[in-house]
Structures are given as C-alpha cells and as structure tokens.
Amino acid sequence: xSSFTIAEKGVDIFPSxxxxxxxxxxxxxxxxxQKIYEAARAANYPQFALVAISDLDWNHDMAPWDRPxxxxxxxxxxxxxxxxxxxxxxxxMPRAEKELSGPPAWRGIAGYSLAGLFALYAIYxxxxxxxxxxxxGSLWFPGFKEYVFSHEPKRRPDCIYFSLGxxxxxxxxxxxxxxxxNTEEIQAFYQSKGIDTVFxxxxxxxxxxxxxxxxxxxxxxxxx
Numbered sequence: 001x002s003s004f005t006i007a008e009k010g011v012d013i014f015p016s017x018x019x020x021x022x023x024x025x026x027x028x029x030x031x032x033x034q035k036i037y038e039a040a041r042a043a044n045y046p047q048f049a050l051v052a053i054s055d056l057d058w059n060h061d062m063a064p065w066d067r068p069x070x071x072x073x074x075x076x077x078x079x080x081x082x083x084x085x086x087x088x089x090x091x092x093m094p095r096a097e098k099e100l101s102g103p104p105a106w107r108g109i110a111g112y113s114l115a116g117l118f119a120l121y122a123i124y125x126x127x128x129x130x131x132x133x134x135x136x137g138s139l140w141f142p143g144f145k146e147y148v149f150s151h152e153p154k155r156r157p158d159c160i161y162f163s164l165g166x167x168x169x170x171x172x173x174x175x176x177x178x179x180x181x182n183t184e185e186i187q188a189f190y191q192s193k194g195i196d197t198v199f200x201x202x203x204x205x206x207x208x209x210x211x212x213x214x215x216x217x218x219x220x221x222x223x224x
Contacts, residue, residue: 001034002099005055007087011096014050019102021047024218025088025129027062027115030054032211039215046222049104051096053088060084062114064121067142070175077141081118082125089126106130106158108221112210114138120148120160120186127154131224133161133217136168136206139186140179148186159196159224161217162187167205196224 003012010030014037026033033052040048056062057080065079097104108131109119116137123129124147139145162183169180187199198220202213 023049023104024108062118123153163200
C-alpha cells in the first residue's frame, strides 16, 4: 500500500500483483479501504487494485447539486460533485495509477450511501469508468431519479450493482422513504436499456454491515 494527500483528501492505493488488473475507485472513510481490500483478498476475489479516497466533505463532494438538509439538524447539501470529480479524474487518478504495475484493464467506481449516489452520477459527467457499485446509495436525493431518466451517460456502462437494506425505506422522513422505490425504478430503467445490472436487498437498516455490503458489490463487479 502507498498513500498521498492531495487537496486535503487522503488517497490509499492497494496495488494488484497483476499488470493488467482492473482498478476500483472507492470514496469512503479513512481506514475502510484497508479493511475492504484485505477482506477481498482473503476471500480470493479476482485480482484488482483499489484506490480509496477519504477525508471527504460529504455534503459537498458527493452532492450533485444544492439541496436543503435531509434530516432535522442536518447540514444542507452544497453541490460540489462536479468539482470533486474533476479533482478525482485530473489529479488523483493519474497520480494513483503511476503507483500501479500497469494500466487498468478497466476502471470501476464504487461507494456507500452518498458515495454510491456520486458513483452513479459520475458516469454522466466522465467516460473513464465502465462499472459502477452503488451500495445503499442515497438515491432518495431530490431530482436524481429524474436526472437519470432524462440524461445519457458519457459512456454506456458494462454493468451496475445496486444494493439496499430492507429497512432503509421504513422511515417517517418523507425524503428518505423514497429510497427503495427510486433504487428499484432506476435499476429497472438500466435493465430495460440492456445494461447488466442487479438489485440486492440486504437485511437491516442503512447503518449495518456497510463494509460487508461494499465488499459484496465490488465482488459482483469483479466477477462480471
């Protein structure tokens, strides 16, 4: 593993021993990249390199546009996803890939919660990612479903993984309670386009087994 900091983001690189392995970019919390990579290696997943980016300003970096807070006493969303994606593609990615043993076979982007929302949004703004892992993605985000239905990705993705906890939509919050309906509709939309996609419903709410759910999504992407 090697690490660097750029624009106050921490970047951890877990290289593959193969020269042409896929590379997955994961927006996450500090330390989670190590746990996910080690678990994937222990489970004998196909070879891959992982680039984990942390120290994110979540409500700015992962939000596609401005929106009021989703929770009582929560912070509003200040749409900075385009700015962060530019940093990721133009600065983080070239520097990270210098640490790899060869060019990626393909690039995937993955994330949990708001980072899952961002992963899906990214394919509408750049063509560098061909596979997407949206684990417990914040697809309740106002206007996002409509955005997906009315825009074309920069490149047709090879495959997209969706997952959600079966209790995530069981809330009185009128915004958050749309998450399962939106996720199912978005997944069905991609399926109708002939894109290889799946929706996995996991037991529990949003705050259980985040690492395990992330690993499951990455495994699915690697085995397509």
